[in-house]
Amino acid sequence: MTGIADVRELVTRNLRQSGIFIAFIAIVVLFSLLNPNFLSPGNLTNIVLQYSYILILAIGMVIVIIAGHIDLSVGSLVALTGAVSATVVIANGNPWWMGVLAAMVVGLLAGAWQGFWVAFVGIPAFIVTLAGMLVFRGLTYEVLDNISLSPFGGSYYLIANGFQNGLFGGPGYDVFTLVVFAIAVVGYAISQFRARQAKIAYQQAVEAFPLFILKIVLVAAVVMWFAYQLAQSRGLPNVLILLAALILIYTLVTQKTVFGRHVYAIGGNLSAAQLSGVKVRKVNFFIFVNIGFLASIAGIVYSSRSNGAQPGAGNMFELDAIAACFIGGAAVTGGVGRVTGAMIGGLIMAVMSNGMQLMGVDQSAQQVVKGLVLLLAVAFDVYNKRRAGTR
Structure with a gap:
């Protein structure tokens, strides 16, 4: 009976974790059937660049949510860091890297400012970041003097619009892109195999080996197909390299470091974390410093993509980021969530937006659909918790 119960729990857990992937694949298939151009190399490249x-x-948002907080200011901070960068590079004629550094410094300072009020003064993050949303937006208007600045051009423009291609040649496609993705697939397979061996060593339930191999093969096939589409278009986008590096780093930080375990502990049970010796104030402070830093990176990428800075930039970005986290499996109450889940949730939002745009759906209808998807994702999370509580 125990073995049957373990298998049932394994299947249930895998279905729950795989549900987001199944939903993502279903949405992709739906839009590819509705519009043949959806899976074209050019459109796939545009999805990467635009979102x-x-x-x-x-x-950054998923780490905040795991800890039981929320951040409403990141959209305004994206606008502010982009405005600072534009002022340094465009208005004052400094090199592109000085604009990048200035934006990062502003993001870190803004994160430290909000982290101070949340961690050391004890004001709820919702209130602090709501105030930050207003403050940073007002500072953006002041920095830009209520006008837009453009263009960046040169190296700064290539941050989000450049590609790595042609390094290995290729008959009609970029071989370098395929090689990079192939290395990533091998790394993924090795990490999955090691994780499986570790579970076996600790006598934890794992899926049957044929199913394990099938999962690796399917992931590899999808990834290499995507790589081939990019290789047929313009090659490997610079921004995808940046995003991949951030995903890898923050997956390791959240899953393999003391800081990551403390974040989960705070979100899961604050009182228990305090009694266990977790320095809650310090962890909360650096959570907001971190999201301030990532907001500056997003601000750099967005201003590079749009080749300028606008006072209204970043509007509603915080809601898209929050929706991506909840759709990707983060719990409203904290303590649950993964970087990879947030990425899948973000891709679902990106695919829906892009697909509806190709179909000519009105912006108002797009907002309705996104809102309903978010509501269903949170309702599914609540349902799973209640079901687990009744066992």
């Missing part, structure tokens, strides 16, 4: 900054924000 990369939301995914960057979602990396």
Whole structure:
């Protein structure tokens, strides 16, 4: 009976974790049937370029949500850091890297400012970041003097619009892109195999080996197909390299470091974390410093993508990032969530937006659909918790 119960729990858990992937695949298939151009190399490249900054924000936002907080200011901070960078590079004629550094410093300072009020003064993050949303937006108007600045051009423009291609040649496609993705697939397979061996060593339930191999093969096939589409278009986008590095780093930080375990502990049970010796104030402070930093990276990418800075930039970005996290499996009550889940949630939002745009759906209808998807995702999370509580 125990073995049957373990298998049932394994299947249930895998279905729950795989539900977001199944939903993502279903949405992709739906839009590919409705519009043949959806899976074209050019459109797939555009999805990566157009929504990369939301995914960057979602990396920081999921850590905030895991800890039981929320951040409403990241959209305004994206606008402010982009405005500072534009002022340094465009208005004052400084090199592109000085604009990048200035934006990062502003993001870190803004994160430290909000982290101080949340961690050391004890004001709820919702209130602090709501105030930050207003303050940073007002500072953006002051920095830009209520006008737009453009263009960046040169190296700054290539941050979000450049590609790595042609390094290995290729008959009609970029071989370098395929090689990079192939290396990533091998790394993924090795990490999955090691994780499986570790579970076996600790006598934890794992899926049957044929199913494990099938999962690796399917992931590899999808990834290499995507790589081939990019290789047929313009090659490997610079912003995808940046995003991949951030995903890898923050996955390791959240899953393999003391800081990551403390974040989960705070969100899961604050009182228990305090009694266990977790320095809650310090962890909360650096959570907001971190999202301030990532908001600056998103601001750099967005201003590079749009080749300028506008006072109204970043509007509603915080809601897209929050939606990506909740759709990707983060719990409203904290303590649950993964960087990879937030990325899948962000891709679902990106695919829906892009697909509806190709179909000519009105902006108002797009907002309705996104809102309903978010509501259903949170309702599914609540249902799973209640079901687990009744066992």
